[in-house]
Ligand code: FES
């Protein structure tokens with residue numbers, strides 16, 4: 001092959017249910033997975049259920065306020081404990097089948113006729129717990145028997161991209177308030193979404209508003225992936241908004257070099273973090289099938305901006321359009337993944353070569 005071009009993955013990697021099943025096991029169930037925003041379960045008994053790989057995971061808050069996660073499976077005969085995507089219980093989870101009841105720490109506390117079975121060890125029949133970490137205001141869970149180091153895999157990915165360990169801290173993401181959440185149901189494989197996010201060869205073609213705000217994206221070079229580099233706002237641009245108009249005040253902790261810049265970070269396998277001076281945008285992907293990925297996107301602002309009731313719509317609109325443009329591109333590729341034309345895959349131009357490293361990473365994980 002010509003030196004300028006390297007191969008992508010063959011089309012079947014984006015369509016084959018058997019490959020998706022291996023990804024569920026070796027990627028989504030093996031790594032830290034960003035499941036819910038902590039503020040979505042503010043009080044004891046609040047919960048969310050999240051599909052991670054092949055498992056439904058119940059994320060909730062205990063009486064002491066600690067976040068806990070459990071496999072959403074009753075230990076009696078396996079009924080799904082919570083069937084809603086979100087909800088709130090008073091002080092326990094009760095299985096809707098035979099009423100086995102678990103406290104907010106997952107302990108079995110009651111079951112019909114339990115007292116007549118004195119040999120049943122309640123501790124042994126508690127819900128299976130799942131390791132949890134909280135970072136950037138989100139709850140990350142890991143289904144691996146031995147979770148990889150959170151510091152190396154999650155924080156390390158952010159540090160490596162930004163070039164400094166404290167660069168992300170300056171944004172104070174965990175204390176920001178949710179301004180808007182949009183859920184996109186994308187008819188495309190999750191890898192198409194990651195690959196798209198990793199390159200800017202497409203920016204000039206499909207992102208007119210974004211390239212207006214970030215002129216360096218218009219030349220198609222993946223400048224966003226040089227360590228420590230953030231794309232600079234155009235000279236006349238006053239804020240990261242759909243028309244380049246005024247945004248909000250710069251977040252208080254930012255260093256001078258972080259102002260007027262956009263940083264894009266990928267945390268494998270399913271998170272994108274986007275940093276701009278006055279807000280942070282967090283994407284979480286929930287891969288549900290080889291050809292379907294739900295993406296939940298949060299726009300986070302300082303609590304003062306949200307509390308003041310100021311209009312954030314032009315601020316949100318910029319990246320909402322970028323999302324729609326990107327996901328339309330991914331959906332345009334998905335049906336072609338099963339074409340005979342793509343049986344051996346396609347090619348990456350030099351500004352996309354770093355995507356090859358993502359493919360190498362994936363193949364290594366799939367090999368176990
Ligand atoms: S399956 Fe849950 S109580 Fe029987």
Ligand SMILES: [Fe+2]
Pocket residue numbers: 196197202203207322326
């Ligand atoms: Fe894009």
